[in-house]
Every structure is written in C-alpha cells, then in structure tokens.
Amino acid sequence: MKASLLLLLGCTAILAVGARADEPEEPEALVRKVEEYAQKAAAMAKTAISTVQESEAAQQARRWLEDNAALAKQRLAWLKEQLVELWKGPPGA
Structure with missing residues (x-):
C-alpha cells in the first residue's frame, strides 16, 4: 500500500x-x-x-523470476558489454 x-x-x-x-x-x-x-x-x-x-499472481511472478534469473543475468552482462563498447567510441577515433 x-x-x-x-x-x-x-x-x-x-x-x-x-x-x-x-x-x-x-x-x-x-x-x-x-x-x-x-x-x-x-x-x-x-x-x-x-x-x-x-496471492497466486505474486507466487507465479516469484517463480517466474526464479526460473528466469539466469537469463536476466546473461542479458544484463550483454547490455553491460554493449554499453562499454559504446562508451569507448568508434575504433580508430
């Protein structure tokens, strides 16, 4: 609330x-x-x-989060890599 x-x-x-x-x-x-x-x-x-x-919805959401935690970590690692590459700028600049 x-x-x-x-x-x-x-x-x-x-x-x-x-x-x-x-x-x-x-x-x-x-x-x-x-x-x-x-x-x-x-x-x-x-x-x-x-x-x-x-509630059932909250329990389902928790189960879904637990099941997909590894996938979420992988996607966050990929996003971090992309941001690092973006921060470095274009090659040769």
Whole structure:
C-alpha cells in the first residue's frame, strides 16, 4: 500500500475523531483515539500487503523470476558489454 494512501487514512481518522467529538475532550483522549485509528489502519495495511504477497499472481511472478534469473543475468552482462563498447567510441577515433 502506498504511503500516500496511509497518510490519507490517517488524516481521515483525525478528521473523523474531530467531527465525532460532541463535547470538548482532553487532548490526551483525542490523541488516544487517533492512535487507535492509526493502529487499525496499519493492521489493515499489513493484512492487505500479506494478502497480495500470498496471492497466486505474486507466487507465479516469484517463480517466474526464479526460473528466469539466469537469463536476466546473461542479458544484463550483454547490455553491460554493449554499453562499454559504446562508451569507448568508434575504433580508430
């Protein structure tokens, strides 16, 4: 989950707590409520991340990466060689 989404959830929680306060409360109570909302949002984010990580698509992607790691290394080595040749410039220059 993106940090901006977590920030949005945090701001929403703060606004909800402020709007819910019918009578003036002590700042400690407000802080406690915001902390509770933040903990709930963090727990929801952790759950969402673990769900995505355990998904079939993520598992397939990991397997594909593991299977194709050698090929990727070969292609990166080739690209590096090409960049070195390009950096040297044309022969005889």
